[in-house]
Amino acid sequence: MTAGSAAPRPSASGGPASLTPADPMRLSEISGTAIPVEGNDIDTDRIIPARYLKEITFTNMGEYAFYDERFEESGAPKTHSFNDPRYAGASILIVNKNFGCGSSREHAPQAILRSGIRAIVGESFAEIFAGNCTVLGIPTVVLSAEEIGTLMSAVKQNPKLRIRVSLAEKTLTCDGRTLALQVPDTVWKALTEGTWDSTRLMLANLDKVRKTAAKLPYLSGFAGAA
Amino acid sequence: MSGKTLYRKVWDAHVVGRLPTGQTQVLIGLHLIHEVTSPQAFDMLREQGLKVAFPERTVATVDHIVPTKNQGRPFEDDQAEAMMSALEKNAREFGIRLFGVGDARQGIVHVIGPETGLTQPGMTVACGDSHTSTHGAFGCLAWGIGTSQIKDVLATQSLAMSELRVRRINVNGALGRHITAKDVILAIIRKLGVKGGIGHAYEYGGSAIDRMSMEERMSICNMSIEGGARIGYVNPDETTFAYIRGREFSPKDGAFDRAVAYWKSTASDSNAAYDDVVDLDAASIQPMITWGITPGQAVGIKEHLPRPEDLSSDDRAGAELAYRHMGLEPGRRAEGIPIDVAFIGSCTNSRISDLRAAAAAVKGKKVAPGVRALVVPGSNSVKRQAEAEGLDRIFREAGFEWRAAGCSMCLAMNPDKLKGREVCASSSNRNFIGRQGSPTGRTILMSPVMVVAAAVNGKLTDVREFVEASP
Numbered sequence: 001m002t003a004g005s006a007a008p009r010p011s012a013s014g015g016p017a018s019l020t021p022a023d024p025m026r027l028s029e030i031s032g033t034a035i036p037v038e039g040n041d042i043d044t045d046r047i048i049p050a051r052y053l054k055e056i057t058f059t060n061m062g063e064y065a066f067y068d069e070r071f072e073e074s075g076a077p078k079t080h081s082f083n084d085p086r087y088a089g090a091s092i093l094i095v096n097k098n099f100g101c102g103s104s105r106e107h108a109p110q111a112i113l114r115s116g117i118r119a120i121v122g123e124s125f126a127e128i129f130a131g132n133c134t135v136l137g138i139p140t141v142v143l144s145a146e147e148i149g150t151l152m153s154a155v156k157q158n159p160k161l162r163i164r165v166s167l168a169e170k171t172l173t174c175d176g177r178t179l180a181l182q183v184p185d186t187v188w189k190a191l192t193e194g195t196w197d198s199t200r201l202m203l204a205n206l207d208k209v210r211k212t213a214a215k216l217p218y219l220s221g222f223a224g225a226a
Numbered sequence: 227m228s229g230k231t232l233y234r235k236v237w238d239a240h241v242v243g244r245l246p247t248g249q250t251q252v253l254i255g256l257h258l259i260h261e262v263t264s265p266q267a268f269d270m271l272r273e274q275g276l277k278v279a280f281p282e283r284t285v286a287t288v289d290h291i292v293p294t295k296n297q298g299r300p301f302e303d304d305q306a307e308a309m310m311s312a313l314e315k316n317a318r319e320f321g322i323r324l325f326g327v328g329d330a331r332q333g334i335v336h337v338i339g340p341e342t343g344l345t346q347p348g349m350t351v352a353c354g355d356s357h358t359s360t361h362g363a364f365g366c367l368a369w370g371i372g373t374s375q376i377k378d379v380l381a382t383q384s385l386a387m388s389e390l391r392v393r394r395i396n397v398n399g400a401l402g403r404h405i406t407a408k409d410v411i412l413a414i415i416r417k418l419g420v421k422g423g424i425g426h427a428y429e430y431g432g433s434a435i436d437r438m439s440m441e442e443r444m445s446i447c448n449m450s451i452e453g454g455a456r457i458g459y460v461n462p463d464e465t466t467f468a469y470i471r472g473r474e475f476s477p478k479d480g481a482f483d484r485a486v487a488y489w490k491s492t493a494s495d496s497n498a499a500y501d502d503v504v505d506l507d508a509a510s511i512q513p514m515i516t517w518g519i520t521p522g523q524a525v526g527i528k529e530h531l532p533r534p535e536d537l538s539s540d541d542r543a544g545a546e547l548a549y550r551h552m553g554l555e556p557g558r559r560a561e562g563i564p565i566d567v568a569f570i571g572s573c574t575n576s577r578i579s580d581l582r583a584a585a586a587a588v589k590g591k592k593v594a595p596g597v598r599a600l601v602v603p604g605s606n607s608v609k610r611q612a613e614a615e616g617l618d619r620i621f622r623e624a625g626f627e628w629r630a631a632g633c634s635m636c637l638a639m640n641p642d643k644l645k646g647r648e649v650c651a652s653s654s655n656r657n658f659i660g661r662q663g664s665p666t667g668r669t670i671l672m673s674p675v676m677v678v679a680a681a682v683n684g685k686l687t688d689v690r691e692f693v694e695a696s697p
Contacts, residue, residue: 040544041420041520045658049665050637054291054305056265056312068665097540098421101454101520102658104356105263106372127424127456128356132372186388190247198374199276202251202382206279208242209383212253213280216239217488218349219255222481 025194027137028168030119032091033160035081036152037066042095043102044129048111061107062114082115086159094152095122097145100129109133119165121172121181123148134187137196139167142182167192229495232461233392233427236367236492240350242384249386255349255366257284257379258335259322261291262639263354265312267376268320280383281321285344286313288326289334290639294602294629297327306640320380331474333605333631336360336573340444341607343473347462347489352379357573357655359450362459363443364466365492367427369457390456391425391501396432399508404689406583407442408575408653408673410434412514412524414446414506415453420522423455426501429494430460434508440469441577448574449655452521461493513689515560516657516671518548523657525560527676527688533557551659552668553647561686563670565651567644568599568626568681569662570674572636572654576604578611580653584674585617587693593625594684600627600642602634626681638663651680 052064070080077083093112099122100108109132112120119139130140143151154175155161164173165181167188172179190196202209213219242251264286271278278284291306301307310327317324325331331342336357339345347365351358354376361368375385397410415422428450435443443460450458460466467486470476477485512526523545525531533556534545549556554563570576570584581603593599601621603609609631612618618628635642636654643663644650650662650669657669670686679692 039547040540043520043658045656045661049660050639051663053262053639054303054309056308057269058266068660073665098424098454101420102356102656104354104370104372106266106374109372124421124424126454128370128372128451132374135372135374184388186248190249193246195245195247198245198247198249198386199274199378199381201245201247202242202378202384202386203276205242205251205384206382209251209253209279212240212242213383216253216255218346218477218485219283222477222484222488 025197027139027191027194029164029166030091030139031162031164032118033087033089034092034094034151034155034163035087035090036094036155037081038096038152040097041101042099044100044105044108045102047100047108048105053105053107058107058110058114061111062116065111065115089116091116091118092163092165093117093120094148094155095120096148097123099125101126104128104132106132109136109138113138121148121151121165130187134190134196135198137191139165139183139187139191141165141172143172143179147179228499229497231392231429231494231498231500232365232459232492233367233390233429236348236350237389239348245386247386249388251384252350252387253384254352254379255283256339256344256351257383258339258344258351258353258358259284259286259376260335260353260355261288261309261313263373264316264376265309266373267354267380268312268316270377271380276381278320278322278380283383284322284380286317286322286324287332287335287338288313290633290637292327292630292632293641294632294634295641297630299327303641330606333607334573334576334633336444336448337577337604337608340364340440341473341605343470343476346470346476346485347466348492352385356451357448359456359458360444360448360573362447362450362457363440364470365459365462365489367457367459370451390427392429393423393426393455394429394431394500394503396503396505397430397434397508398432398505399434401434401508401511402690404675404693405511405513406673406675407438407445409511409514410508411446411449412516412521412671413511415449415522416514416524417506418453418504420452420520421454423450423453426455428453428455428458429500430458435460436463439579440465441579444577445574449521452655462489463493513676514672515676515686516669517552517554517560518545519551519657519659520544520548521655521657521671523548524671527560527686529560531556531558531560561688563686564649564684565670565680565686566597566648567650568593568597568677569602569635569650569652569654570600570677571602571604571634573604573633574655575653575674576602576608578608580674581608581612581617582615584678585620587675587678587689588624588626588682589620591624591682593681597681597684599625599681600629600635602629602642603631605631635662637661651677651686653677
C-alpha cells in the first residue's frame with residue numbers, strides 16, 4: 001500500500017479548512033477561490049482509486065483525491081490542478097460533464113470534501129455521486145458548457161479569483177458577472193433548509209415505517225391472503 | 227386510462243411519506259451489505275447513538291476484498307483483514323446475519339442475494355454497491371447507495387429518494403449464435419450512452435429478454451448503472467418464479483403460491499405508460515468489445531474502432547483520452563487486438579451458466595502462451611456446482627487458474643490485479659482507468675465466451691468463428 005506516501009494537497013495558508021460550517025445544517029452561500037478539474041466522465045475510480053477504499057474510516061481520504069491522476073506509479077507528481085500550489089486553499093471545484101460517474105462509493109465525495117472543497121460547479125453530475133454529495137452538505141450546481149468553459153479559463157488565468165456560489169439566490173458571481181445556477185429542487189431545499197441529514201428526518205417517521213412494513217405481504221412471510 | 231409500470235406499483239407500495247426536502251421516504255425491504263462500504267456507516271451509527279431498526283432485513287456477506295487464492299485468516303493484507311473483522315464485529319453487535327468466508331453461502335453480494343432466494347419480485351432492495359441494479363432482474367426495485375444512505379437504511383429501514391422516469395427498452399427478435407446477454411447490454415449502452423439513463427429506471431422487455439434465463443437477465447440489469455440508469459428491471463414471469471422456488475429464503479408451500487399471485491400483481495400492466503420507449507433488433511447485435519475507458523466505448527468484433535474525428539464533439543475528447551490510455555490505433559479492426567490477461571468473473575458474469583458456456587468453448591483447447599487466465603466463480607455455491615460438473619478440470623486443463631469466490635480482478639481490491647500496462651480481456655463491467663488495479667492497466671470488456679476466444683488465441687477473436695472452427 002502506497003498510502004503513506006500520499007502528499008497532502010497544499011492547504012490554505014490559514015490552516016486546514018473546518019469540515020463543519022458554522023451553522024452545520026443550513027447552507028446559503030460558499031465563497032472562495034476555485035480549482036478546475038477538466039474532462040468529461042471523470043469517474044469515481046479516478047476521483048479515488050479503489051485501493052483506498054479498504055480503509056475503514058474516511059479520515060485520510062483527502063490525501064488520496066485524484067491520486068493516480070496526480071502521481072506516477074513511482075510517486076513522482078504529474079501535472080494536475082490538485083498538485084498546483086496556485087490553487088491551494090480553493091473551496092469550489094469546477095468540472096465538466098457527468099462528473100462522478102461509476103461506482104456509488106462515498107469515498108469520492110469524502111475525498112473531495114476532505115480536500116477542502118465545499119461546492120462543485122459543473123456541466124452535469126452522475127446521479128449517485130450528486131446524491132452522496134448532498135448528504136454531506138456539498139452542493140453540486142450546474143452551469144452551461146459555455147459558462148463552465150469561460151469560468152475555467154478565468155480561474156486558470158487568475159487562480160486567486162473570488163467566486164461566490166449563492167444557494168439562496170441560485171447564482172454564481174465571479175469577476176462582477178452573475179450567472180444563474182441550475183440546482184435540482186430537492187437538493188436546493190435540503191441544503192438551504194438544512195434538511196440534508198436524511199437520517200434525522202426519517203427517524204422521526206419510524207412508526208410510519210412500521211405501518212408501511214405491516215402492509216407488505218413479503219415482510220410477513222406471505223402469511224394469509226396476499 | 228393507461229395502466230401502471232412495475233416501478234410505479236412497487237414504489238407506491240413502499241412509500242412511507244413525503245419529506246420536507248420534497249423527497250419521498252421509501253421503505254427498503256431487503257438491505258444487503260458488504261465489507262467495503264458498511265464499516266463507516268456502522269461507525270456513524272455508534273457516534274450518533276443509533277440502533278439498527280430492522281436487523282432481520284439486513285444480510286451481510288464479504289466479496290470485494292477476499293483473496294481468491296488463500297482465504298485463510300487472518301488475510302495477508304492487513305487492511306483487508308481489518309475490513310473483514312469490522313464486518314464480523316458489526317454483524318455480531320447489531321444482530322445481522324453474515325455469510326462470512328467459509329460459509330457455504332458466501333459470494334459476491336449480487337450473486338448470493340438471488341441464489342439464496344433473498345431477492346424476490348415486488349421488493350425494494352438497497353446495497354452499498356452500484357451494481358445492485360442486478361437484482362432488478364427479478365422485478366424488484368434495487369438501488370445502489372452510498373455509505374450515508376447505508377446509515378439511513380440501518381437506522382430507519384428507508385431511503386430518501388426522488389422518483390425516476392421509466393424508459394422501456396425492447397429487445398425484439400432472436401439473438402444470433404453465441405450472442406450473450408453481455409453483448410445485448412453493451413449494445414444498449416453503446417446506443418443510449420453512458421449518460422443516457424441518468425434520471426431513469428430502465429425496464430427491459432421484448433421477446434429476446436422474455437426468452438432469457440434469470441442469469442442472463444441479471445447480466446443485463448447489472449450494467450444498467452453503466453448506462454447511467456440507477457435501476458433496471460425485468461417484469462417477473464414464470465422463468466422468475468421457477469428460479470425462486472425451493473431456495474433457502476424463498477416462500478415455502480402455500481406461501482409460495484400466495485407469493486406468486488402477489489408477484490404477478492406487481493408486473494407492469496400491458497397498457498402501462500412509459501416516459502419513453504427504445505427498440506433494439508436482437509438479430510443486429512454482434513459480439514461486443516470495448517475499446518476505451520467507458521462501457522459505452524464499444525463496437526462489434528467485426529467492426530473497426532471509431533476515429534475521433536468521426537465522433538460527435540461531445541464524444542471526441544473522451545475518445546482521444548481513451549486512445550491515449552489504451553494505446554490502440556483509431557480505425558483499426560477490433561479483431562486481433564493482443565491481450566495479456568483473461569478474466570472470467572464479477573457480478574456481471576460469474577454465474578454457473580456463464581461458466582458452463584465458457585467451459586464448453588475452451589474444452590480441449592489451451593490458453594495462448596504468455597496469457598495469464600483466471601476463472602473466479604461468483605459464489606461458493608457456483609464453485610461447488612461447477613466442480614460437481616467438472617468445469618474446474620476443463621478450465622485447469624486449458625491453462626486457466628481456478629479460484630475461490632469473490633470480486634477478484636473486477637476491481638482489484640484484493641491480490642488479483644493487472645500489472646503495468648497489461649491488457650485484460652475481462653467479463654467484468656467497468657473499463658475505467660485503473661479499475662483493475664494498475665493505473666496504466668487496460669481493460670477490454672466482453673462476454674465470458676469472448677474472453678475464452680481471446681485467451682486461447684492471445685488476441686480478440688470472433689467467438690462465432692472460434693467455436694465453429696473447432697473440431
